[in-house]
Amino acid sequence: MSEREKRFDCPEAAGGPVCTPEPERARISGSETVRPEKKSFAVDQSVTLAGVCMKNPVVVASGTFGFGREYGQFYDLSELGGICCKGLTLHRREGNPPPRIAETPMGILNSVGLQNPGVDAFIEHELPELRKHELAVIANISGSTPEEYGVMCGKLSAAGVDLIEVNISCPNVKAGGLAYGTRPELAAEVTAVAKAHAGTVPVMVKLSPNVTDITEIARAAADAGADALSLINTLRGMRIDVRTRRPILRMNTGGLSGPAVLPVAVRMVWEVHQAVDLPILGMGGVSKGEDAAQLMLAGASAVAVGTACFADPYAPVRVRDGLAELAEEQGLARVAQLTGGVLPW
Ligand SMILES: Cc1cc2nc3c(=O)[nH]c(=O)nc-3n(C[C@H](O)[C@H](O)[C@H](O)COP(=O)(O)O)c2cc1C
Numbered sequence: 001m002s003e004r005e006k007r008f009d010c011p012e013a014a015g016g017p018v019c020t021p022e023p024e025r026a027r028i029s030g031s032e033t034v035r036p037e038k039k040s041f042a043v044d045q046s047v048t049l050a051g052v053c054m055k056n057p058v059v060v061a062s063g064t065f066g067f068g069r070e071y072g073q074f075y076d077l078s079e080l081g082g083i084c085c086k087g088l089t090l091h092r093r094e095g096n097p098p099p100r101i102a103e104t105p106m107g108i109l110n111s112v113g114l115q116n117p118g119v120d121a122f123i124e125h126e127l128p129e130l131r132k133h134e135l136a137v138i139a140n141i142s143g144s145t146p147e148e149y150g151v152m153c154g155k156l157s158a159a160g161v162d163l164i165e166v167n168i169s170c171p172n173v174k175a176g177g178l179a180y181g182t183r184p185e186l187a188a189e190v191t192a193v194a195k196a197h198a199g200t201v202p203v204m205v206k207l208s209p210n211v212t213d214i215t216e217i218a219r220a221a222a223d224a225g226a227d228a229l230s231l232i233n234t235l236r237g238m239r240i241d242v243r244t245r246r247p248i249l250r251m252n253t254g255g256l257s258g259p260a261v262l263p264v265a266v267r268m269v270w271e272v273h274q275a276v277d278l279p280i281l282g283m284g285g286v287s288k289g290e291d292a293a294q295l296m297l298a299g300a301s302a303v304a305v306g307t308a309c310f311a312d313p314y315a316p317v318r319v320r321d322g323l324a325e326l327a328e329e330q331g332l333a334r335v336a337q338l339t340g341g342v343l344p345w
Pocket of ligand 1: 087140206256261286
């Protein structure tokens with residue numbers, strides 16, 4: 001692991017544990033984190049995403065929370081609405097060589113490359129642990145062929161996950177990945193195969209922001225039977241060390257996430273919400289309640305917190321509370337009333 005990755009101390013970079021757990025306080029990337037005060041709210045925080053009921057609209061984004069084991073040492077995962085698990089592939093993957101994480105102004109670039117234990121190991125070792133908590137378990141999958149997506153959906157459906165998030169937007173793998181998310185006909189093919197094998201488990205297709213018109217892909221997935229859409233995945237980016245003239249990441253390019261991408265995410269959720277009649281899990285740069293509220297007003301039914309978890313393991317809890325506080329301030333009976341509530345000029 002490089003010094004840069006060590007300093008960032010993120011699960012993906014380390015290929016395992018998320019961060020050194022010290023139950024009350026954690027020091028990550030130079031920041032000090034304190035457990036938030038317990039608050040209670042009168043507002044109803046429950047939401048439904050593709051028929052899946054969640055006690056609140058905050059889930060954690062795939063690849064930023066592992067399978068929850070390490071964060072579970074900070075707080076009970078039942079505090080969350082759900083978890084999008086680390087991206088799974090049919091077989092175990094080591095991921096890309098380091099350096100694969102680099103900080104940027106207001107975000108990070110990563111090229112982790114779907115390091116994961118494989119779908120069978122997830123079902124055997126991780127799913128039973130997650131089932132000890134009360135939260136929606138969302139399995140995130142990536143395949144090199146449509147058939148691989150089908151096989152994984154069959155296994156996960158039989159294992160009884162709550163939702164399957166079909167990642168057609170990973171910028172950090174050579175085969176499949178982003179190609180499926182940038183061509184409508186391929187997005188439709190993967191969605192149809194996933195649906196055909198997912199049984200009664202709803203299928204949520206994760207869209208890439210690395211396209212000219214995200215509504216084209218959203219429509220293709222919707223027409224092929226998707227039950228929900230999630231967006232956005234990371235934006236392709238690059239950093240260069242001007243002295244060595246080498247790209248900072250070993251893979252040269254990576255995916256940008258964190259606060260820098262929030263306005264892009266809000267715009268894309270807004271566009272997709274107008275284009276298709278499907279529930280949306282919105283994500284990209286959320287680190288506080290107001291960020292989540294923006295995504296919901298743009299059309300998201302629920303939101304995911306990703307990169308913010310690296311700097312503050314409690315970020316999802318703070319986002320949840322901030323969102324509830326804001327809904328109460330606005331006199332809403334339900335947080336869900338924010339969805340689609342933007343008043344465009
Ligand atoms: C280190 C890292 C690993 C990621 N791994 C995955 C993954 O395995 N599958 C996936 O669909 N998205 C993955 N993502 C994308 C996130 O789930 C999310 O879509 C994106 O980071 C935007 O949200 P954020 O700005 O809150 O992080 C990853 C992101 C990061 C930063």
